[in-house]
Amino acid sequence: MVIKVILTLLLGVGILFANPKSVDYQIISLLGVQDYKINQKLIQRLFKNPLEFMDEVGNPNIYKISQVLKQNGLLKLAFASPMELEVSFEIAGNPMAFTSALYDILGTMGYYYFFVKQSVLDNYSYKFVLSMNTEYAIDPILLQERLKEYGYMALKIEKQSLNQWVYEIKESNFQYPKAILLNPNEEKEQANLSGEYWYQVSQGNTLGIVSSNAILWYPKIVFFDSNLRVLEIFFQEKAVQAIKVKIPKNAVFIKISDIYLPLTIKSGLMVELN
CATH class of the missing domain: 2.60.120.380 (Jelly Rolls)
Incomplete structure (x- = not known):
């Protein structure tokens, strides 16, 4: 029993200090520490060759990782009952273009009623939190696909809790497909x-x-x-x-x-x- 507790603590410490550019770190960000621990053996099998989940510049491919997690039932998005969902976005670029694109995308995904709960604009980035009442968290795979159509990509996706998510977004080449x-x-x-x-x-x-x-x-x-x-x-x-x-x-x-x-x-x- 003591050994089991020690191993659990060691695992927690290992997760805490994981390399932010490792595949494991991105998996933990998407699942949360608890779900990562519970499903660690399955995760190790699914991602036994981490190089397959790196992009061309050597960073974890968040889209590919999240796709595999969802396909294997590890990415939990449904709530037991409707609740408040908070999604934080950070974009280093033109906030007007991004918010216009994001609101279009959310509408196509069925999220019509939401409001900006908090926002901070400085010389380097725009951070804001959207709040909505829903039965599901936003599908990170579908959101990444739609963002790509507008010339954006996700640098970071973190599930802080079932109903609190953080997205760090990069603009590559802005497009407006509705035009x-x-x-x-x-x-x-x-x-x-x-x-x-x-x-x-x-x-x-x-x-x-x-x-x-x-x-x-x-x-x-x-x-x-x-x-x-x-x-x-x-x-x-x-x-x-x-x-x-x-x-x-x-x-x-x-x-x-x-x-x-x-x-x-x-x-x-x-x-x-x-």
Whole structure:
């Protein structure tokens, strides 16, 4: 009995001082110390060749590790009953671009109701905590996949408890997949039930916009740079069916909606870049 206690204590000390760049350390971060101890033999079999779980620069591949843990039933995400979930994010980069991308992603994952519980912005990073009432923790595998589509990757994922998680995020090359790429002299037509339309441009001077079914609307057009910083906001309080606007310098993303009621143009827009 005494030997068993000593071994348990030694294991705890070993975990505490594990190398942060080791595969074991990342597994512990994802599972927590207790679940790691309980499932240590299975984990050793699954990760017997740790080099298979390192990326090209020699760091643990968090996505691959979390995938294996989930596939083998080790990654616990479900709660016994609905409770508050707190998820902390830290990003060294443009906070506006990341939060916009993150909120889009959470919406596609079924998390619509959440609020910022705490936030700190300094010269180096933006840290904030999201709080929501839910039955499940956010799936770290799915979240990593969606973040990658926007040009982000997770440097660290830590489960502090079943309902408290920490993500450290790095921006590699920001993208906005909801924005439709416009090419010069090419018409694009689409409908959106929300009445909000996103486009991406790399050239061109003007943008022509025509509402479908000759609907009258009140244009609101926001131009953003490559990091989703607002460059210019154009709006018109006179109802129109068609309009042409000049694209400001350095504009990359464009959001089009209606000043008063975006649903007015849910049936569609025809746009042309010139």
